Amino acid sequence: MAANDFPSKRAPFYKDVPDEQWFDWRWQLSHRLNALEDFEPVLELTASERKALSSGHLFRVEITPYFASLINPDDPNDPVRRQVIPTDLEMARFTGMMEDSLSEDAHSPVPGLVHRYPDHVLMLLTTQCASYCRYCTRGRIVGDPNATFTRAELDAQIDYIEKTPQVRDVLLSGGDPLVLAPKLLEDILTRLRAIPHVEIIRIGSRVPVFMPMRITDELCEMLQRFHPLWLNIHVNHPNEITKELAQACDKMTRAGIPLGNQSVLLAGVNDCAHIQRKLVQDLVRIRVRPYYLYMCDLVEGGGHFRTPVSKGIEIIEGLRGHTSGFAVPTFCVDAPAGGGKVPVMPNYVISSSDHKVVLRNYEGMVSTYEEPLDYKPHDPTTCPYCQHKRVEVGQGGVFGLLDGQQMTIKPEGFDRLHTRGGGTHRLRMDSDKWKPLGIGDTGREEE
């Protein structure tokens, strides 16, 4: 195992803490740093941090002693420090800032359940985390100890999933599901597993990163009873990859849990292709597959972390081809107002004709792919999967155009605008004149 290749750190202030306490997650949780005085013995605060910590209005601060130990106390710009210790830059407002920039609450049929995509839902189980990221996308609900989800709300979430057969994948998030009381988490997993149409369960958690000691054998034994269960962690910088994290990931992968990583592109933390390359290479060494690299959301307090979108394109340019393909995450902008995740990447298609595509590779070499001149299109009338798709629930979209489900997607009010205030007149009477004779390539009967 690669664990010994990664450092184990403990800030000098904690050197006399007995191992039984240091490696006990309950001790880590109850010794988190949050007030000004807690920080003083561990590192020297800057004026900006001091101002932020004494303002009293900020998004919640909590840092486990383990995670605080990863900070180089002499570096005010330390990439771990910047993720968890607030500065007064958090108080800055910026164009586009929103409380709920992804419109999650608008996509929630019941509180805490976000049903944005056709076949998978996001279930928010708690508002609590082991530590709090300064750029939290859910700062509007996360952190408040008096505003977590009630039993009745969790019941309503499960009830919705039970009644919605199109949901085959349930993503548990929050807050952090792994800070829930183990019995409650087990109870929720049991109830989800009892729903026949729920094929997979996913957990999104930063607990392995903030508090790897929480990943005990007992927890892994519990989780592995609910397979297929996948888990995504959240690492942003190679300095977060330690011996302890490597051991926690090893335990989880041995319990059969496939691990992924979601990171956020953050100015001053990881906005560099070289840092990102080291990050993804170290992740795959601990058997964690880089999954997404997110653009930082337009949330309060997050303005100073934002980069141009092109920084993400540059990073993918620096990864694809330059390192193992499975180490390259998908760079995504989670588009505001409920636009959802939009993948963004460099352009590799340079040109095309009716039988050639001109491509460039990561080295800038330009080459041509000759396309077949005798391609026989896939026949949906004999394909059992195409025959099935009618019962599957999709949301159309651009694929719906290709698939022959519809011919256009129109902006709201398009038809009304284009009548230009005129009424129905003799040339507009015949409504069938806009009805195509089928919409191509589906083999589907006309309706």
Ligand SMILES: *Cc1c(COP(=O)(O)O)cnc(C)c1O
């Ligand atoms: C990110 C997200 C998911 C999961 O999306 P995947 O692309 O399947 O990882 C589900 N629901 C919401 C609302 C999300 O933001």
